[in-house]
Amino acid sequence: EVQLVQSGAEVKKPGESLRISCKGSGYSFTSYWITWVRQMPGKGLEWMGKIDPADSQIYYSPSLQHHLTLSVDKSISTAYLQWSSLKASDTAMYYCARQDFDHWYFDLWGRGTLVTVSS
Amino acid sequence: EIVLTQSPGTLSLSPGERATLSCRASQSVSTAYFAWYQQKPGQAPRLLIYGASSRTAGIPDRFSGSGSGTDFTLTISRLEPEDFAVYYCQQYGSSPYTFGQGTKLEIK
Numbered sequence: 554e555v556q557l558v559q560s561g562a563e564v565k566k567p568g569e570s571l572r573i574s575c576k577g578s579g580y581s582f583t584s585y586w587i588t589w590v591r592q593m594p595g596k597g598l599e600w601m602g603k604i605d606p607a608d609s610q611i612y613y614s615p616s617l618q619h620h621l622t623l624s625v626d627k628s629i630s631t632a633y634l635q636w637s638s639l640k641a642s643d644t645a646m647y648y649c650a651r652q653d654f655d656h657w658y659f660d661l662w663g664r665g666t667l668v669t670v671s672s
Numbered sequence: 673e674i675v676l677t678q679s680p681g682t683l684s685l686s687p688g689e690r691a692t693l694s695c696r697a698s699q700s701v702s703t704a705y706f707a708w709y710q711q712k713p714g715q716a717p718r719l720l721i722y723g724a725s726s727r728t729a730g731i732p733d734r735f736s737g738s739g740s741g742t743d744f745t746l747t748i749s750r751l752e753p754e755d756f757a758v759y760y761c762q763q764y765g766s767s768p769y770t771f772g773q774g775t776k777l778e779i780k
Contacts, residue, residue, distance in 0.1 A: 587770075590717075597716065598709075598760055600769040614768040635749035648716055657764045658707050665716055 554581035557663035559664040564669045565639050570598075573666045575649030580661075582630035583607040586652035588659060589634050590641065593645045603652055604632060637665055639670045674699055674763050678710025679774035691748040693775045695761035700741045708737055710748045711774075713759045721746065722760075725779040753779075 560574040575587060588603035602613040604623045611623050620643075623636040632649060646669060651661040675698040685691055695708075703724035709717040719728045721737035724744060734749040748755055756779050761772040 571714075597773045598762075600712075600771070604690040612727075612767060614766070651763075656722060657705055658719060659709075659762075659764070660728065661717050662716040662718070 554650070555631075555661060557661055558649075559575050559649060559663040559666045562667040562669070564671070566636050566672055567641055569670075571639055571668065572633050573610070573635055573647060573668065574631050574633050575630045575663050576634075577606075578630065578653065579622060580651075583627055585654060587625065587632040588650050588652045589632075590648045590650060591617075591645045592648065598616075601634070601647075606630075606632065639668075641670050643668060644670045673768055674701060674766055674770050676761050676763060676772035678759075678761055678775045680684045680775060681773070682776045682778060684778050685750050686780045687753055689751050691746075691751055691755070691777055692710055693746040693748075693759055693777070694734055695739075695746075697742045697744070697763060699743075701763045703729050703740050704767045706737075706739075706744055707764065707772075708735075709760045709762060710757050711760065712754075715735045717760065735779075748777075751777075752767055 558576045583606045587605045588639050589601040591599045605609045606625045606627045625632045646665045648665045649663045650659040674718040678695045679694045706724040711717040725737045736747045738745050758774045758776050760774050
């Protein structure tokens with residue numbers, strides 16, 4: 554089955570670090586970007602950035618690039634989204650999605666990882 | 673950054689009716705890089721339409737997309753109960769990729 558499987562929900566305190574994951578299966582992992590989308594509680598969708606699993610080339614949204622890190626381990630078909638110091642405002646659902654190299658649309662989505670940051 | 677504004681914010685209709693959702697861009701968007709997504713509560717978004725008018729595999733033909741430049745439309749010809757959800761437009765041709773704020777389609 555073609556799917557993206559995301560890691561489970563996390564509860565963290567402000568200032569803590571966190572890495573969440575997104576594992577692709579059923580397709581050639583290096584043939585599509587992995588893109589990340591944030592959805593804050595009750596809000597809409599916000600693109601965060603994308604990574605090319607083949608060469609780890611990264612594109613960040615300018616509004617978020619200083620606060621997060623994207624990475625990938627193509628040997629295990631897994632992409633990561635990482636924070637070094639979480640803020641309460643990072644509380645959100647985070648989705649990874651597959652982005653087609655040729656047409657650029659987001660055609661396959663993970664179920665999301667809920668991150669809650671609270672003291 | 674291209675800002676996408678969707679209207680209306682909420683659309684109340686009955687099953688069997690026709691739904692017309694609009695998305696206006698702050699600057700011209702290539703039709704090749706414009707999409708519509710459906711999101712139901714507790715679920716991830718699902719790609720419905722890409723390239724402004726192409727349906728993703730498995731999407732019923734009651735869903736259709738149209739438009740160009742700065743004005744795009746998603747039409748659902750005859751609403752089924754499972755169509756009531758939130759719909760987002762997106763442009764993915766200019767970084768940062770942006771989404772509209774969403775239109776909630778609710779049962780009247």
